[in-house]
Structures are given as structure tokens and as C-alpha cells.
Amino acid sequence: MSTLITGARPYGEDAADILVEDGRIAAIGASLSVPGADVVDAAGLVALPGLVDLHTHLREPGREDAETVETGSRAAALGGYTAVHAMANTDPVADTAGVVEQVWRLGQEAGLVDVVPVGAVTVGLRGERLAELGAMADSAARVRVFSDDGHCVADPALMRRALEYVKALDGVVAQHAEEPRLTVGAQMHEGDRSARLGLTGWPAAAEEAIIARDVLLADHVGARLHVCHVSTAGSVEILRWAKSRGVQVTAEVTPHHLLLTDECAEGYDPVFKVNPPLRTDADVEALRAGLAEGVIDAVATDHAPHAVEDKETEWAHARPGMLGLEQALSVVVATMLETGRLDWRGVADRMSTRPAAIGRLDGRGLEAHGRPLAPGEPANLLLLDPGARAVVDPAALASRSRNSPYAGRELPGRVVATFLRGVPTVLDGKAQK
Numbered sequence: 001m002s003t004l005i006t007g008a009r010p011y012g013e014d015a016a017d018i019l020v021e022d023g024r025i026a027a028i029g030a031s032l033s034v035p036g037a038d039v040v041d042a043a044g045l046v047a048l049p050g051l052v053d054l055h056t057h058l059r060e061p062g063r064e065d066a067e068t069v070e071t072g073s074r075a076a077a078l079g080g081y082t083a084v085h086a087m088a089n090t091d092p093v094a095d096t097a098g099v100v101e102q103v104w105r106l107g108q109e110a111g112l113v114d115v116v117p118v119g120a121v122t123v124g125l126r127g128e129r130l131a132e133l134g135a136m137a138d139s140a141a142r143v144r145v146f147s148d149d150g151h152c153v154a155d156p157a158l159m160r161r162a163l164e165y166v167k168a169l170d171g172v173v174a175q176h177a178e179e180p181r182l183t184v185g186a187q188m189h190e191g192d193r194s195a196r197l198g199l200t201g202w203p204a205a206a207e208e209a210i211i212a213r214d215v216l217l218a219d220h221v222g223a224r225l226h227v228c229h230v231s232t233a234g235s236v237e238i239l240r241w242a243k244s245r246g247v248q249v250t251a252e253v254t255p256h257h258l259l260l261t262d263e264c265a266e267g268y269d270p271v272f273k274v275n276p277p278l279r280t281d282a283d284v285e286a287l288r289a290g291l292a293e294g295v296i297d298a299v300a301t302d303h304a305p306h307a308v309e310d311k312e313t314e315w316a317h318a319r320p321g322m323l324g325l326e327q328a329l330s331v332v333v334a335t336m337l338e339t340g341r342l343d344w345r346g347v348a349d350r351m352s353t354r355p356a357a358i359g360r361l362d363g364r365g366l367e368a369h370g371r372p373l374a375p376g377e378p379a380n381l382l383l384l385d386p387g388a389r390a391v392v393d394p395a396a397l398a399s400r401s402r403n404s405p406y407a408g409r410e411l412p413g414r415v416v417a418t419f420l421r422g423v424p425t426v427l428d429g430k431a432q433k
């Protein structure tokens, strides 16, 4: 099967045709012609490597009313993703080889993106004893990213041991950095606004204290550490210091922390309640600068679908979390590309290349992700209309949930097509299954 994508602009550069054969990019060049090939007219569209998400909540098993592997995979494909890491805070928790294999198999059956399970660090996310990390790594799901996300691995001795184990597995601990003793009852960013709104604050120091501790532990052990959803200017400073010392630490930022601030809490609309919370203008500025500089390696969605009854309630009782997969690239275009902080190659680096490397998905086989757009590489790619602008309508999203913080907001860039190993999962902006 051959597909000829005509007139696309790889990385936003000069127009070229892209020939896809047997799941791989066979050629990139001017005026390619292949009799019998399916032709996709991509005139004016930017071609990028398929995006890779390090942080997706797919809710299956356990909360299929909020999302399933299939509905979340469809949302991901529509957002330009070809691989997503499925977080472990499901019910049951993904803390055994059996559960991670189940999630992996559901992803293969859905066939829209490669679903890469994350394994829990501790049994039941309880932070008491380590889960079967080796069994999950050796399973069919080949787990390399371990995380108790939603909970912090707060016990420093347990965190140290987790780092030692994952080092032996060529894995990484993705830490949800939140000192739990500092965030009891927390509802939003701690500052003037939380005081005025009467909501218990979540201080920046609760995140920064754990990141500082963990980079020291990772350095001591010589293991890889990844920091989930970095949200404060102080965290960026600590990461910059750690990287300058050669600590093997990587970090991600979410689209919502690049765009939104705690001002969103003013109306008490729980769609803006998220963990870690939306912070200040100064934090947003530092996060954008950190991502541009590469101190923050990746954009990760923290796509966190919630059922209506868990979200559309009073602020204090609403679950934290917001949708992200379908608008992530648009938010990055708005905050990083249109502001001149990243070019298209930079966007590809932070949303595909680096996240794939952190998750160890960047091997040499046809199953690899995050590879460049080049002959011989797996044909995982997306086509984006950078000039299109649209107002986000939550009712039109593929996710089973509706908790989008971007409802009613106009955002740039429309994913027109996504290809997974040469097979279109999205064409003309529509999911193909």
C-alpha cells in the first residue's frame, strides 16, 4: 500500500511530497509520482512527526463512564498523537503485569495510537511498598515509565529505592511532585487570590521541595528522574540548576499551565480546578521560557477526563483535572510558536522527539516513535493547517468527558490528518474509526 502526500511543508519548511510505503516514509522530495498510490493533497499543511504524550489518563479499567482506551485514543489521534502513555491511576491500579498488559492490548485493539502503559511505582498508589516493577517491564507492555501520578511518592527512602530499581530496568520514575503535608485540603494556587476567594491554597513550595529532594536523590543514585506537570517558576530554576550539574532529570509542562492562570478560579467554575493548580502570570512566563530553553523537555497533556457528576459540582467537591489531547498542539502553537519562542522543529522536539526518548519509544523498529521525518523512518506523522482558527466546542470533542478548559476559546491550528505507521487514523479532520 502506497500513499503520496503532496505539497506538505515538513517542519514548516519548503513544500515537498512525502511517499509512504509499507508503514515507512519511502521518499521525501519534489514532484514524486507513484502510479496507483492513494494521494493526499497537503498543499500548505505543515507536516510534523506524530506527537507523543507522556501523561494521559484513559480511565480504563474502572471509569469507562469518563473515558475508555478507545475514546481517549480517538481524542489523541485527532490531536495529532501517534503514541500516548496511559497513567496508572485506574481501578484496579496498573501495578501488575496483568493490568498493564490489559491496557496495552486494549490500545492495540482500538488501533488509533500506540497506547503505552505507565506502571505504578507503589502497590495501589499507596506509597507504602514498591509494585512489581520488573514484572511490568518484562511484560508484553514493556513498561519503562513508572508513576504514582495523582499521588506523590512522598517517602524519600521509598523514592530512593524506586530510582535504584528503575535504573536497572532502563526506566524512569515520573514523579508527581507534591509534598502532601503542605497541600492538605488544597483547592487552588496559594496566593493573594486564594485568600480573597476563600479557597485553601496549594503553595509553590510543595512542588519545589519535592523536585529539589528528588534531583538530589537521582544524582546520588545515578538514575533517571522525570518530573510531571511542572507548574512554578521556582521549579524551573531548580531544574536548570540540576541539569547544569549533570543530573539525569527531565521535565514536562502541560498546555494548560502554558496558557491559563489562577485568575480562572475567579468564577468558581470547577472546570479550572486541576492538580497542580493554575498559577500566576510570572509562573506562566517562566514555564514558557523554560520550555523554549529546553530546561523543560516536553509538553505533556495530563489529559484528565472526568464524568459530569464528578466535575459539575461545587468547587471544593469537584475532582481536579482537565481535558487536553485534542487542543494540546493548538495551545502550543498559540503560546510558543506564534509568540516566536519555538519554531516548528522546536515544537516537534518538545512534543515528539524528546517525550519519545524519555519513554524509550525511539528505537529503530517500525514500532518506534519520535523519529524524524526522513526516508526509512516509520510513517508516524501529522498534517496541520496552521492558519485555521476555531472556537472550541466541548460537545464536538471525541473524549467521553466534556471538561475542557478551552470551551468557547478561539485557538489556532487544525490537525487535518494523522498517520500511524502509514495508515491514516485521521483524514480531513475526522477519525477513521
Ligand SMILES: NC(=O)N[C@@H](CC(=O)O)C(=O)O
Pocket (backbone or CB within 6 Å): 057, 089, 149, 150, 151, 176, 273, 274, 275, 276, 302, 304, 305, 319, 320, 321, 322
Ligand atoms: N491532574 C489532575 O488534576 N488530575 C489527575 C490526577 C492528579 O494529578 O490529581 C487525574 O487523574 O484526574
